[in-house]
Amino acid sequence: MIDAYKNTEAASPVIGVILMVAITVILAAVIAVLAFGLGGDAQKTPVAAIVVMNNQDTPEPDIKIVHKGGDRLIGGGWKLSIVQVGHPVxxxxxxxxxxxxxxxxxxxxxxTAVNASNLTDKGFDGGVPLERGKSYDVKFIEYPSEALLYDAVIEVR
Known part of the structure; x- marks a missing residue:
């Protein structure tokens, strides 16, 4: 008579390893779905080359803000701050x-001032006039991502 169940010692460890590999693959798949699936709805942050310079075309002390390249910034989706150096944005x-x-x-x-209004692509109201020889901190951001597109100090000439 042959004992069919005599050599069963190796079956248990092999089945255990196969189950561990299966669990690892399932966990990896779940983590991948969570990591890559949830971020799929995020909007692309615009990229734009904004340049701020002294405006040599006018006799008044002013600065020119130019969109040199990149994505179009949608109205209501960008913000500007121009303050004298040392003042809060x-x-x-x-x-x-x-x-x-x-x-x-x-x-x-x-x-710019908190009470300023009517910021358009043509200019804005409010604030105090720029003065020659003074330095101003200029920041330009895209909203709602708060991506900083320009941040520099410029001296008005």
Missing amino acids: AFITASPSSDFGVGEQFSAFNT
């Missing part, structure tokens, strides 16, 4: 109709 939001695209520019004659 004062972002104002562009009006919904103020898209800012490549090649477009506008001049700023004033600092």
Whole structure:
């Protein structure tokens, strides 16, 4: 008589290893779905080359803000702060109709202020007039991602 169950010692460890590999593969699949699936709805942050310079075309002390390249910034989706160095930032939001695209520019004659209004691609109201020889901290961000597109100090000439 042959004992069919005589050599069963190796079956248990092999089955255990196969189950561990299966569990690992399932866990890896679940983690991959969670990691890559949840971030799929995120919006692309716009990229834009914004340049701020002294405006030599006008006799008044002002600065020119130029969109040199990249994505079009949608009205209501970008903010600007122009404050004298040492003062807290004062972002104002562009009006919904103020898209800012490549090649477009506008001049700023004033600092931004919390109570400033009507920020368009043509300029804004509020703040105090810029003065020659003074330095101003200029920040330009895309909203809602808060991506900083420009951040520099410029001296008005």
